[in-house]
Amino acid sequence: MANQNVPLRVTREGGIVLIELTRPEIRNPLNNELKQAMDSLVRSLEGDRELTGVILTGTGGVFSGGGDVKAMSRERASGEYNGAEDYIARMRHSHGWLRILRELPVPVIAAVDGPCVGAGFSIALLCDFVLVTPRAKFAASFCKIGLAPDLGLFYTLPRAVGQQRAREIFYTGRLIGAEEALRLGLALEIVPEDELLTRAWGIARQMEQSSPVAFALTKQISARALESDFETLLAQELQAQSILLASRYNGEAVDRFAAKEPPRFNFK
Structure with missing residues (x-):
C-alpha cells in the first residue's frame, strides 16, 4: 500500500494490524496525503469484528516529524487555504479519524523510534501504550512556528505528566529523550531499535488472550x-x-x- 501518494504500509497477522509510515526521508509528515490515508484506514478498522490490536510506527528511524511545514508554506502562498474556515474544515477532518483511532476497542500501540514531534507526538499519546527506542525524541514544537498544540495533545499530555510539566513542554517546545519520556510516564518501556516491533507484536498478542x-x-x-x-x-x-x-x-x-x-x- 506504500507509494508516493499513500505513504502507509499495512501488514496484518491474524487480528493484529501494523501501520507503518513510509516517508522517513521527509520525516513521515502528517500532510494531506497521510491524513487521507489514515482516515480511510482507521474507518475500515472501526467496524472490523476480527480486529484484536493495532501497532503504529514509522520507518527509517523516524516516527513522525509532525505537520508538513513546507507544505503549509506552499498552501499559504497558493491561496489553497485562505482563511480560518478552510483550516477549521481540515482540522475537523483530522479529528474524525483521531476519535476513531483513540476509541478502537482493542489495544493501540505506538512504537516510536527517532523523532516524534508536533502532531506526531499528539498521535503517539492517543495510543494505549508507547514503546520507545533509546533514540526516540519527543517535542510539542508547535510554539516554534506560532501554533498551539493540536490533535488532542491538550487532553493527553497534562493527563500523562501533570498540568505544570505539560505547560513547560508546551511553552518551550524542547526535546524530551527516551529516558525522560519513561520517567515522565510518556513511555511504557525503552526497547532496543532491533527489538521494537518484536516487543510491540508481543504485547499485542498477549492482549489477545482475554475477553x-x-x-x-x-x-x-x-x-x-x-x-x-x-x-x-x-x-x-x-x-x-x-x-x-x-x-x-x-x-x-x-x-x-x-x-x-x-x-x-x-x-x-
Missing part, C-alpha cells in the same frame, strides 16, 4: 477515569461487570478454573 468485550469495556471506562467522579465510575463499573458476569466467556472461564483446567483464551 474482547471485557477489554473493550475496560478501555472505554478507563479512558474517562480521570475526568469522572467516584459515583460515575461506580455506576459504569456496575453496568460493565453485570454485562460481563452474564457473558459466555466469563461462564466458561469460571467453570474451567473451578475444574482446575487451564484457561482457554479467545473464546467468542
Whole structure:
C-alpha cells in the first residue's frame, strides 16, 4: 500500500494490524496525503469484528516529524487555504479519524523510534501504550512556528505528566529523550531499535488472550477515569461487570478454573 501518494504500509497477522509510515526521508509528515490515508484506514478498522490490536510506527528511524511545514508554506502562498474556515474544515477532518483511532476497542500501540514531534507526538499519546527506542525524541514544537498544540495533545499530555510539566513542554517546545519520556510516564518501556516491533507484536498478542468485550469495556471506562467522579465510575463499573458476569466467556472461564483446567483464551 506504500507509494508516493499513500505513504502507509499495512501488514496484518491474524487480528493484529501494523501501520507503518513510509516517508522517513521527509520525516513521515502528517500532510494531506497521510491524513487521507489514515482516515480511510482507521474507518475500515472501526467496524472490523476480527480486529484484536493495532501497532503504529514509522520507518527509517523516524516516527513522525509532525505537520508538513513546507507544505503549509506552499498552501499559504497558493491561496489553497485562505482563511480560518478552510483550516477549521481540515482540522475537523483530522479529528474524525483521531476519535476513531483513540476509541478502537482493542489495544493501540505506538512504537516510536527517532523523532516524534508536533502532531506526531499528539498521535503517539492517543495510543494505549508507547514503546520507545533509546533514540526516540519527543517535542510539542508547535510554539516554534506560532501554533498551539493540536490533535488532542491538550487532553493527553497534562493527563500523562501533570498540568505544570505539560505547560513547560508546551511553552518551550524542547526535546524530551527516551529516558525522560519513561520517567515522565510518556513511555511504557525503552526497547532496543532491533527489538521494537518484536516487543510491540508481543504485547499485542498477549492482549489477545482475554475477553474482547471485557477489554473493550475496560478501555472505554478507563479512558474517562480521570475526568469522572467516584459515583460515575461506580455506576459504569456496575453496568460493565453485570454485562460481563452474564457473558459466555466469563461462564466458561469460571467453570474451567473451578475444574482446575487451564484457561482457554479467545473464546467468542
